[in-house]
Amino acid sequence: xxxxxxxxxxxxxxxxxxxxxxxxxxxxxxxxxxxxxxxxxxxxxxxxxxxxxxxxxxxxxxxxxxxxxxxxxxxxxxxxxxxxxxxxxxxxxxxxxxxxxxxxxxxxxxxxxxxxxxxxxxxxxxxxxxxxxxxxxxxxxxxxxxxxxxxxxxxxxxxxxxxxxxxxxxxxxxxxxxxxxxxxxxxxxxxxxxxxxxxxxxxxxxxxxxxxxxxxxxxxxxxxxxxxxxxxxxxxxxxxxxxxxxxxxxxxxxxxxxxxxxxxxxxxxxxxxxxxxxxxxxxxxxxxxxxxxxxxxxxxxxxxxxxxxxxxxxxxxxxxxxxxxxxxxxxxxxxxxxxxxxxxxxxxxxxxxxxxxxxxxxxxxxxxxxxxxxxxxxxxxxxxxxxxxxxxxxxxxxxxxxxxxxxxxxxxxxxxxxxxxxxxxxxxxxxxxxxxxxxxxxxxxxxxxxxxxxxxx
Numbered sequence: 001x002x003x004x005x006x007x008x009x010x011x012x013x014x015x016x017x018x019x020x021x022x023x024x025x026x027x028x029x030x031x032x033x034x035x036x037x038x039x040x041x042x043x044x045x046x047x048x049x050x051x052x053x054x055x056x057x058x059x060x061x062x063x064x065x066x067x068x069x070x071x072x073x074x075x076x077x078x079x080x081x082x083x084x085x086x087x088x089x090x091x092x093x094x095x096x097x098x099x100x101x102x103x104x105x106x107x108x109x110x111x112x113x114x115x116x117x118x119x120x121x122x123x124x125x126x127x128x129x130x131x132x133x134x135x136x137x138x139x140x141x142x143x144x145x146x147x148x149x150x151x152x153x154x155x156x157x158x159x160x161x162x163x164x165x166x167x168x169x170x171x172x173x174x175x176x177x178x179x180x181x182x183x184x185x186x187x188x189x190x191x192x193x194x195x196x197x198x199x200x201x202x203x204x205x206x207x208x209x210x211x212x213x214x215x216x217x218x219x220x221x222x223x224x225x226x227x228x229x230x231x232x233x234x235x236x237x238x239x240x241x242x243x244x245x246x247x248x249x250x251x252x253x254x255x256x257x258x259x260x261x262x263x264x265x266x267x268x269x270x271x272x273x274x275x276x277x278x279x280x281x282x283x284x285x286x287x288x289x290x291x292x293x294x295x296x297x298x299x300x301x302x303x304x305x306x307x308x309x310x311x312x313x314x315x316x317x318x319x320x321x322x323x324x325x326x327x328x329x330x331x332x333x334x335x336x337x338x339x340x341x342x343x344x345x346x347x348x349x350x351x352x353x354x355x356x357x358x359x360x361x362x363x364x365x366x367x368x369x370x371x372x373x374x375x376x377x378x379x380x381x382x383x384x385x386x387x388x389x390x391x392x393x394x395x396x397x398x399x400x401x402x403x404x405x406x407x408x409x410x411x412x413x414x415x416x417x418x419x420x421x422x423x424x425x426x427x428x429x430x431x432x433x434x435x436x437x438x439x440x441x442x443x444x445x446x447x448x449x450x451x452x453x454x455x456x457x
Contacts, residue, residue: 009275012087012102014104017371018357034172036406036408037381037406037407037408037443038379038383038401038405038407038408039378039405039455040375040376040378040381040385040407040410041061041377041409041410041411042375042385042409042410042412043374043376043377043411044374044375044387044389044394044411045374045375046299046374046375047372047373048323048372048373048374048375049319049323049324049372049373050301050325050372050373051324051325051326051358051369051370051371051372051373052086052159052274052303052325052326052390053086053159053326054083054085054086054326054327054328054360054363054364055086055087055088055159055161055303055305055326055327055328056086056087056088056328056331056332056343057087057088057306057331058087058088058089058090058139058144058332059076059331059333059342060074060075060142060333060334061333061334061346062138062139063334065435066300066346068345070197070349070351071146073350073351074332074344074346074351075147076150077344077351078332078343079150079154080150080154080347081361081365082343082353082357082360082361082364083361083364083365083366083367083368084108084147084332084343085151085156085157085158085159085368086158086159086161086369087143087144087147087159087161087332088163088207089143089160089161089162089203090139090163090165090187091162091165091191092113092114092135092136092165093113093115093116093165093168093176093178093187094115094311095112095131095132095133095135095136095159095187095191096117096119096129096130096131096177096178097112097115097116097132098117098119098130098163099112099117100132100134101113101132101134101135110167110171111171113165113167113170113171114167114171114173116175116177117177118175118177118183118192118450119131123182123186124186126186126189126190126193131194133191133198134270135392136191140195140198140199140315142330144160144199144456145199146159156368157324157369159204159369160202160203160204160205160370161207161208161245162188162191162192162195162203162205162242162449163206163207163210163248164178164184164206164207164210164368165209165210166178166209166210166215166218167210167211167214167215168215168216168217169214169215169216172216177258179217179223179434181223181227181229181230181231181337182230184230184231185195185230185231185233185234187234188206188232188234189234189238191437192240192242200390202240202242203242204243205242205243205244205245205274206235206243206244206245207245207246207248207249207276208224208227208231208244208245208246208248209227209246209248210225211248211249212224212247212248213249213250213251213254214250220258220261221246221247221257221259221261221266222261222262223262224246225261225262225263226265227264228244228265228268228271228272229265229267229268229271229396231244232244232271238331239428243273243274244271244272244273244274245272245273245274245275245276245303245305246262246272246274246275246276246278248263248277248278248305248306249278250278250281250284251278251280252258252277252278252279252282252287252288253281253282253287255275255277255281255282256274256287256290256294258362259275259294263298269298272291272298273289273301274300274302274303274325275294275295275300275301275302275304276302276304276305277291277302277303277304277305278304278305278307279310280307283314288317288318288322289322291322292322292323296323299347301324302322302323302325302326303323303325303326304318304326304327304328305326305327305328306320306321306322306330307328307329308339310329310340310356310402311329311356311359311360312356312359312451313400315327315360315363316384316400319363319386329343329347329356329357330342330416332344333345333351334346335347335452338355338356340354340356342354344357353427358427359422359450359451361427361428362398362428362451362452362453363386363453365420365453366388366420366455367388367396368391369391370391371389371391373386373387373393374388374389375387376388378399380404383402383405383407383446384400385397385400389457393413393456394455394456395412395413395438395455396453396455396456397439397453397455398451398452398453399451399454400451401450401451401452402449403446403448404445404446404447404448405445405446406443406444406445406446407444407446407452408442408443409436409442409443409446409454410439411440412436412440412442412454413436413440414436414440414455415435415436415457416433416434416438416457417433417434417442417455418430418433418434418454419431419444419453419455420452420453421446421447421451421452421453422450422451422452423447423449424449424450425448426447429447430444431445431447431452432444434454
């Protein structure tokens with residue numbers, strides 16, 4: 001543990017919170033004097049991470065026979081209401097195979113997804129007949145293109161994250177071709193060329209390997225580091241320069257050890273721009289802080305890119321302690337019960353936001369790509385706040401309230417603001433327009449425990 005982290009861990013909670021730039025009762029835990037309002041103070045001069053998007057895995061229930069009937073409603077809600085603007089699209093290792101397994105993504109037998117057969121014995125020469133992208137293409141047509149079209153109609157853009165996936169333990173191959181970094185790099189380049197030539201798509205990022213701590217061949221970060229160097233070189237030679245993302249461990253507690261291995265590979269550290277993790281283990285405040293500190297020291301950003309069941313409280317911690325620039329719960333939609341694995345459930349052919357999704361919208365809808373987190377402090381501790389300045393200089397202040405209360409927000413730019421609230425009984429309820437005058441202050445009433453957003457109009 002670094003000296004900086006030891007000092008932070010030793011601090012009282014309120015002091016730690018202020019040092020990290022997020023809301024806590026920095027002026028004491030007592031209620032405001034004379035029963036006055038809770039106070040939220042914004043500091044636009046205190047600057048933190050810049051947001052790159054709210055992510056979903058590109059699973060939208062597209063294999064369901066009712067998909068043609070609900071897809072337009074789903075994509076409209078996902079883009080225009082919830083605010084998804086970043087998609088993770090999987091490329092299965094088994095796409096390098098002379099046999100086209102077609103819909104391997106939906107087959108109960110997982111072997112075709114992962115079994116690799118080398119296209120030839122020269123990783124510098126791509127044999128197109130040795131690759132088949134039927135599953136990838138189906139996802140692009142069914143999910144990626146409709147999402148991109150809707151974002152472009154809003155004057156925004158889709159961030160596309162290509163995620164290499166190889167859960168080899170489900171079906172161990174006789175020979176795993178991509179354990180050779182040069183062969184891995186060839187595979188990623190072949191995928192890039194295919195997406196560009198077929199759809200005019202160029203991924204913004206490559207997530208190097210999904211949950212390597214679940215795959216024997218990737219049990220430390222050394223292979224990831226070597227693959228990063230080889231892939232960056234091969235893609236750059238072809239004119240591609242995506243952001244490279246790793247380590248994406250299922251267990252946050254293992255992310256730092258993977259990073260140490262990656263950084264020991266010569267040339268890997270400056271190429272890794274986004275340090276990613278999942279929350280299936282080790283999701284402690286200490287681990288979040290350590291990862292954020294490590295990212296800061298190397299000039300990288302952080303991202304929490306999967307956790308089934310995560311909601312707005314995990315998002316709050318990831319933004320303020322982990323200082324993430326991107327965040328994903330899991331899939332876009334699925335015809336199943338609301339279990340936190342998808343933002344939308346498909347119920348009797350209807351698109352229904354999950355209960356966690358209602359609260360996540362208070363961030364996603366108002367905090368857009370390119371927004372930068374700014375300082376926010378609050379008192380008492382029954383109210384916590386996170387604030388952002390969007391690329392258009394509009395502000396979004398997200399307030400978590402533990403109970404009914406009056407909230408005074410200070411430090412706003414003078415202008416018109418809306419206030420939206422989600423509670424156990426209300427979803428995205430508009431509380432009325434407010435004006436912040438020359439003092440930059442407005443007051444609203446939190447109707448109950450929930451999450452409220454004050455946003456520039």
